[in-house]
Amino acid sequence: MNHGGSLVDPSFELLDPTPDIHALFMQFDGLFFGGALACCEVKWSPRMYTCAGICSYEIRGGRGGLCSIRLSKPLLTLRPRKDLVETLLHEMIHAFLFVKERNRDRDGHGPQFQAHMHRINAAGGTNITIYHSFHDEVRLFKQHWWRCTGPCKERRPFFGYVKRSSNRAPGKNDRWWSQHQATCGGHFEKKFPIPRPGSCSSSRLLSTTLKPSTSSVPEIIYLSDDDDDVPAEDNRYDSDDELELSLVLSPTTVICPSCNMEVIETEIHEHLDSCLA
The missing domain is CATH 3.10.20 (Ubiquitin-like (UB roll))
Structure with missing residues (x-):
């Protein structure tokens, strides 16, 4: 690996500022996961405004199904290349734990996740973390x-x-x-x-x-007078929870990134609205 062994060397910001996520995925799969994620897909999502990335894994009849990683195009195209790389690797760890180890730990960032996180950080010179912190970009799209x-x-x-x-x-x-x-x-x-x-x-x-909305799709919202969605002085709220992925355990359930409960996928935003309130 060139550039001092770091996948996020600052020189890449000029040499390859907008990398192909599919090429990155295949490179990282070979480097860190032994090619175990060949059955997974990665794609951009143009409509994810509060979540940097999400990894979903469909379980069919007790057997493995489709594993999919979606990355937020609105959020990550505003960020340095480094953030894209580290977000992708974050999601790939989740995918690996699903595909290889069938990990259903209710804490999506438990010891197994953190062991892989530290392993890749040490080898790749990255700074993968448990939470993403793209608050400015989230506010921009409000x-x-x-x-x-x-x-x-x-x-x-x-x-x-x-x-x-x-x-x-x-x-x-x-x-x-x-x-x-x-x-x-x-x-x-x-x-x-x-x-x-x-x-x-x-x-x-x-x-x-305006008349009240009749839409059936709830959304994470806050009543706020500040530029921030959440008052900084109120520690009950953690904006990182908005940006963190929802960990899909089946076609219909996800793990709440705030309280680690399993929630029906279509109700996760409404659940978070209550959970963070």
């Missing part, structure tokens, strides 16, 4: 802001704001909605349709009253 017109707009620490990456108004499908209706009762007005990076349109105040 383009859609609403604010409540009721009493909660005067309450700390959130002052009635909801910030989301999708244009979905707060409504009854949010886990906190019934409590909000009982304690506040206000309605939400759209405030800022912040444009995506590269857009030439300017931000402007809409002040348009």
Whole structure:
């Protein structure tokens, strides 16, 4: 291995700033996993705004099935090449534990994961960690802001704001909605349709009253008055949990990265909304 034995040598940022993830995957599979991940796929996901990477493994009839790694194109294309490499390796460790060892440890980052993490860090000069920390990029994609017109707009620490990456108004499908209706009762007005990076349109105040969303897809959201999604002084919240992968144990269940409970995959965002609240 050239460049002092490091996979993340700073020179790579200029020599190969946008590497082919499939070529990286095959290289790392040979270097660190003995070719055990040949049955896995890796691909970009254009719509993952709060999760840097996810590794899923479908179990069919007690036998192995499809293993898939998805990487967030919106988040990782804004980051240095080093972060892409370390995120990919992070997910490949999970894939290896599934494929080779059928690891179903409820703690997705337990001793086995950490042993491989330290092994690869030592050999590859990387700094793979348990959690990803791409908070600035996550905030960048929180383009859609609403604010409540009721009493909660005067309450700390959130002052009635909801910030989301999708244009979905707060409504009854949010886990906190019934409590909000009982304690506040206000309605939400759209405030800022912040444009995506590269857009030439300017931000402007809409002040348009929106009807509650009827979408069946819940999302991790926080009521916040800060640029951060979560108040830094409140240690009950950990933004890393938003960015960490959900570990798929079957076609229908995943491990919550915050409390390590198995949750139905389609309900993981709603569960996290409650778990982190």
